[in-house]
Amino acid sequence: MTRSLVLAAAQLGPIQKAEGREVAVGRMVRLMEKAHRMGAEVVVFPELALTTFFPRWYEEDIANADHWYETALPSNETAPLFEAARKYGIAFHLGYAEKTPDGHRYNTAVFVSPGGEIMLKYRKVHLPGHKDYDPIRKVQHLEKRYFEVGDLGFPVVRAPVAGHEVNVGMMICNDRRWPESWRVMGLQQVELVMLGYNTPSLNMDNRGFEAHHLRVFHSHLSIQAGCYQNACFAVATAKAGTEDGHELFGHSIIVNPQGEIMAQATSWGDELIVAEADLGMCELGRTTIFNFAKHRRPEAYGRITAQVGSEPPPAWNAARAAE
């Protein structure tokens, strides 16, 4: 039997700082309705989908940022989303800021069954940006202030989705640029990677000369390479458009295990894109070029887990002398 699944990326346009969760949830419910009309069985919402991208706003006292976090899911405000999923029989991925009962804060995503059960939770590992207020930056990027590094690794689970068993995993935003994120999931035979992002169109670091026109290219490049090299599908969903004057690029995509883009959002607003995924396609890479058991050579990969930062290489003469 063909293991076929209709996937959807539910891109969200901007959510302004002053807008409450009910605005975002209302828009997501409408995207759920559209997903139902378009036959989607899995819907992927972006990172931090319930609020504006608040890590651009500095708070000296982190307690003043508490209103950006969820302490329960579903909550009164998010219940309509869970109800829509149940009504339409759609599984969904949702990114949000999580505050745990014991006070830990994470940039989190969950994969929820149509029945409202949380089938998988992921907490962002690769937090970009910085911890303290940075006077050089025009716009702050305080993820390292507002979140702890995720403590769940990159888990993959075989989940029941629309009558199939599907190996699903998640990453969030900056994780997609790191081949390690993809490989750790590839080593668990992931078939579908769900990921949300809020990525500024302009890098406001102001220290380099990164070309702004390459920002979307870099995002797509990382996702397409990750899918190809790990023989999986990905649904990568943006929050897009201008939030309080700060522009986020859209270009949500659905990618197949050959690294091909199957569908792409072309607006900067709420937009649903869908693609039918034949999960059997994951077998090809996994059993041929990327048959890991046959071809990987961990004895040559030691540095990847043995060191964090890079180290300068020896000079040629020194290396020669050591021979």
Place this chain on the structure above:
Amino acid sequence: MTRSLVLAAAQLGPIQKAEGREVAVGRMVRLMEKAHRMGAEVVVFPELALTTFFPRWYEEDIANADHWYETALPSNETAPLFEAARKYGIAFHLGYAEKTPDGHRYNTAVFVSPGGEIMLKYRKVHLPGHKDYDPIRKVQHLEKRYFEVGDLGFPVVRAPVAGHEVNVGMMICNDRRWPESWRVMGLQQVELVMLGYNTPSLNMDNRGFEAHHLRVFHSHLSIQAGCYQNACFAVATAKAGTEDGHELFGHSIIVNPQGEIMAQATSWGDELIVAEADLGMCELGRTTIFNFAKHRRPEAYGRITAQVGSEPPPAWNAARAAE
């Protein structure tokens, strides 16, 4: 001072099985002359540049394949290449089949100074294909028969090149599809990756449904992602065209640390492409988005070195029960 270097990929057209090394070397010397006229300071020749891609030919007794291997470098046949490098003051990268004095066989590349000194040697780690004759395949791919897995890791060295100190590393062909190869060198601050390849236009595995039109895309995707994610340049040089009826794709490229293609070969024959590399560009990625010391999280990467093959994930219910 700007650390600028003119890089060249010296793509070779086909070398037929019946052709001797003197044919290949003569063509390479002409490419060296062209490289000199075009101002190149580093020239990268392909994998197994001295002979046809012999792993497509089966030999029951490997001793019958001995004539494909080099036991010394330079040798009488390869001396003219070293002489041309000296004459023009060009450093070069050469791929060849190596047989060591104690009988080991490797798919090897060296980086040679204009003075003829071997500044770095690499032996291919990711050998594709198979060890024994495979009756299903229309064309054999016997790299696992003819070569041992490289025993040098992915070394990087700071080498003197055209008045600069440059962190150089090498990979060969299939290595480029494996993000581990790139990362291990990125962790050594590699600035220039040199790689040669012999890649068939058609996958002759005959087990899957890989789209032949994606073969070049996959090659470029892997190289561009590797350069972007490790903030380095790459010169990727093909042996191209039809060897005894077997087609190899060309499309040699030079890529910058933003993952952009700076130059691309468009023929299937001998062709030299050049690009000027500002090595200072490597700093941007290394000090911002890909500041490894700040952002990498090896505690989440354990599987990359702890396991070779992939493992199936737990079923959702089991995972839930384990919580």
